[in-house]
Amino acid sequence: xxKDLFIQTDEQRQWLKKLETIxxxxxxxxQQTDEEAVFPFENFKKLRDIGYTxxxxxxxxxxxxxxxxxxxxxxxxxxxxxxxxxLAASWTVQNVGEIFENRYWDEQKLVWFGKQIAKGATxxxxxxxxxxxxxVRGGRPGTTAKRDGDSYIINGRKNYxxxxxxxxxxxxxxxxxxxxxxxxxxxxxxxxxVSVENTWDVASMRGTGSDDLVLENVRxxxxxxxxxxxxxxxxxxxxxxxxxxxxxxxxxxxxRDYAVDFANSHSPNSIxxxxxxxxxxxxxxxEMDLALTKARFTIYGVAQLYNNPAKKAAIINEVNIxxxxxxxxxxxxxxxxxRLVGAKSLQRSNPLxxxxxxxxxxxxxxxxxxxxxxxxxxxxxxxxxxxxxxN
Numbered sequence: 001x002x003k004d005l006f007i008q009t010d011e012q013r014q015w016l017k018k019l020e021t022i023x024x025x026x027x028x029x030x031q032q033t034d035e036e037a038v039f040p041f042e043n044f045k046k047l048r049d050i051g052y053t054x055x056x057x058x059x060x061x062x063x064x065x066x067x068x069x070x071x072x073x074x075x076x077x078x079x080x081x082x083x084x085x086x087l088a089a090s091w092t093v094q095n096v097g098e099i100f101e102n103r104y105w106d107e108q109k110l111v112w113f114g115k116q117i118a119k120g121a122t123x124x125x126x127x128x129x130x131x132x133x134x135x136v137r138g139g140r141p142g143t144t145a146k147r148d149g150d151s152y153i154i155n156g157r158k159n160y161x162x163x164x165x166x167x168x169x170x171x172x173x174x175x176x177x178x179x180x181x182x183x184x185x186x187x188x189x190x191x192x193x194v195s196v197e198n199t200w201d202v203a204s205m206r207g208t209g210s211d212d213l214v215l216e217n218v219r220x221x222x223x224x225x226x227x228x229x230x231x232x233x234x235x236x237x238x239x240x241x242x243x244x245x246x247x248x249x250x251x252x253x254x255x256r257d258y259a260v261d262f263a264n265s266h267s268p269n270s271i272x273x274x275x276x277x278x279x280x281x282x283x284x285x286x287e288m289d290l291a292l293t294k295a296r297f298t299i300y301g302v303a304q305l306y307n308n309p310a311k312k313a314a315i316i317n318e319v320n321i322x323x324x325x326x327x328x329x330x331x332x333x334x335x336x337x338x339r340l341v342g343a344k345s346l347q348r349s350n351p352l353x354x355x356x357x358x359x360x361x362x363x364x365x366x367x368x369x370x371x372x373x374x375x376x377x378x379x380x381x382x383x384x385x386x387x388x389x390x391n
Contacts, residue, residue: 003076003253006300012073015055019077022046030082033207034354037200039165040207043085048120052078052089056097056240061114063096068239069303071097072246079250080257083358084207086247088163091124092117094240095171101240105226113169113186121168125184126158126213143215145174145183151219152176154185158213164196165209172215176225184227185220193218204357239306239319241366245299245326248362252295252330255355256288259337262344284340288333295329298322316379320372327362328369334359 007013026043033040047053056071057063066074071093079086096117100110117123132139143156154174161170169188176183187194197212263276263285275281302322305311334355338345345352363369 003073003296006073006296008069012070015070015074016077018050019052019074022050023081026078026081026085030084031349031351031354033082033084035348037206039088039163039209040082040085041166043082044089044122044166047078047085047089053092053120053122054096054117056093056100057114057117058100061100061111062118063114066097067303067307068097068242069300069307071240072242072299072303075243075246076250076253079247080254081250082207083247083251083355084205086250087205087244087361088166088208090243090247091162092122092167094243095123095125097240098238109186109223109226116168122163122166123169123171124161124163124167125171125173126161127173128158128160129156130159141173141175141182143172143174145176145185145225147176147178147222148219150222152185152222152225154187154215154218154220156215158215159199160210161196161213162208162210164211164213165198170194170213171226172213182229183225184229186224186226187215187218187220191218191220204359204361237306237312237315237319239303239312239315241319242299242303242306242322244365245323245330245362248327248330248359249292249295249299251355251359252292252333255334255337255352255359256285256292258351258355259288259340260285262341281340284336288336291329291333291336295326298325317372317376320367320375323362323365323367324369324372327359327365330359330362 007016022043025046026040029040029042032038051064052074054063055066055074057065059065075086075090075093078089099105100114103110105113127141129139129142131142141156143154143158145152145154154172156172156174158172161167167189169186172185172187174183174185175181193216195214195216197214199212200206200208200210263281264274267274271278299322302315302318305315305318334352338352338356341350341352344350347353
């Protein structure tokens with residue numbers, strides 16, 4: 001099923017056409033980005049130029065005011081061009097969407113930050129630390145914030161800070177020692193004591209620049225303590241996390257497209273015509289399209305529910321389900337594409353081997369599969385007990 005069936009507005013169509021203007025350039029450099037594990041600065045310049053990084057900023061602050069559904073639709077397409085670019089860009093898009101939708105910060109700070117985003121600024125949360133493990137499992141950060149008059153002094157090291165080489169702002173989680181609670185501080189990359197250490201050397205998503213953020217006696221104003229989880233954020237439902245599976249859906253589509261094109265053009269001398277006519281090849285193509293269709297109905301269905309105020313209140317586990325279904329489907333689709341193409345898919349010059357490595361990164365983006373399954377079980381058990389109490 002074509003993604004075009006999920007286009008709902010003229011504005012979405014216009015934006016997809018705008019993305020097409022940078023498609024060739026982004027695709028052209030995807031292999032080099034992966035081979036050399038370099039951050040795609042030029043791609044991000046193009047994204048800023050077309051306004052991609054501000055698309056989820058509300059119109060009143062200078063953005064396009066795109067919804068989760070809009071963003072998923074566009075981001076799937078961008079990620080099909082280059083997975084590393086897609087994942088790195090997703091963090092600004094989703095963080096801006098989340099912050100302004102839930103109005104986590106005071107209005108004066110939102111107005112100021114909105115102006116920065118409207119001018120092309122990028123931002124990501126810096127939360128992961130090696131000693132803490134995944135932040136979604138409740139670990140306490142080793143990064144500390146100490147009050148010093150009208151300032152906080154922040155020290156620590158964050159890893160897996162995607163987009164770090166090109167970010168303008170970092171939303172850093174730190175333990176506020178005097179008050180004994182977690183806080184998020186907005187820190188510009190230009191602040192004294194901020195540095196990025198090139199540590200990102202992994203097998204997949206090699207161009208995301210998920211390097212270490214090092215904070216050495218970084219002084220920020222008290223007003224830069226912008227979020228206190230459980231107080232200022234309230235742990236609200238975050239549908240913007242759908243940008244993560246949208247990234248892997250785009251990569252899977254790229255793998256499927258490559259495999260179908262290969263099937264229609266590859267003609268070994270052992271058969272007449274191309275391998276597209278072989279029953280086993282057609283089975284693989286059909287299975288890929290079936291899987292992609294199920295994944296799209298899942299992610300776009302959840303995005304549409306999230307955009308509907310009447311339905312949004314009933315969402316409990318659906319965002320997590322979409323991430324689980326789409327990410328695992330993407331792995332399945334890329335695997336089938338490689339089976340179709342054969343040993344050629346393992347050549348380093350072939351994009352399928354890159355897609356194969358990149359989609360597996362989705363297993364390690366939040367929420368992890370085991371958390372999703374556990375929460376589904378807990379919800380089922382809780383609902384059953386409530387039903388028994390009523391009866």
